[in-house]
Amino acid sequence: NAGVMQNPRHLVRRRGQEARLRCSPMKGHSHVYWYRQLPEEGLKFMVYLQKENIIDESGMPKERFSAEFPKEGPSILRIQQVVRGDSAAYFCASSPRVAGREQYFGPGTRLTVT
């Protein structure tokens, strides 16, 4: 039973480029969460999505960041015009139920902006 998959595991972007991070939830899970961990800081919630719906995006920066979870395919976290401050580890989690009790995390994508 495959766990949460994230790719790429490492991503290097120059300032001003776009970053696209992908998350495939566990089989049967229709709820996806994105978290960000800045260097030497704790994990911060960004957004919660169900298939084709954004449920809670209260943790998303107001500009340049967007997320989607289409009917088919992985969830995508998109960061436009990246800046050095976006360098972080981005973790995706999934759960099978609404406000699921356990969230299962992927290995993360480490974004480095040069």
Place this chain on the structure above:
Amino acid sequence: DAKTTQPPSMDCAEGRAANLPCNHSTISGNEYVYWYRQIHSQGPQYIIHGLKNNETNEMASLIITEDRKSSTLILPHATLRDTAVYYCIVRVEGETSGSRLTFGEGTQLTVNP
């Protein structure tokens, strides 16, 4: 969500029980206590959760005080692979706002050989 307080670090000898405390004195009646851990640079891992009764699974035991103002996560026989940051989180279930996990500073547990 209620705020939690954990010691920043703890040490434990390999093979001994690790007891990690958490204070959540402002917890509400409908808030659960969750424990996650993050082994260096990996994604967080769910360990256990409970409401008011003590809980046990293959990984750990969770002891919640009768007044629910504090809890203890017990790793019965700690191994070197249990070295990680352990997070105690309280959250409401069944609501959109309860979907997120709010991670604090956690406790860095170091298991020594």
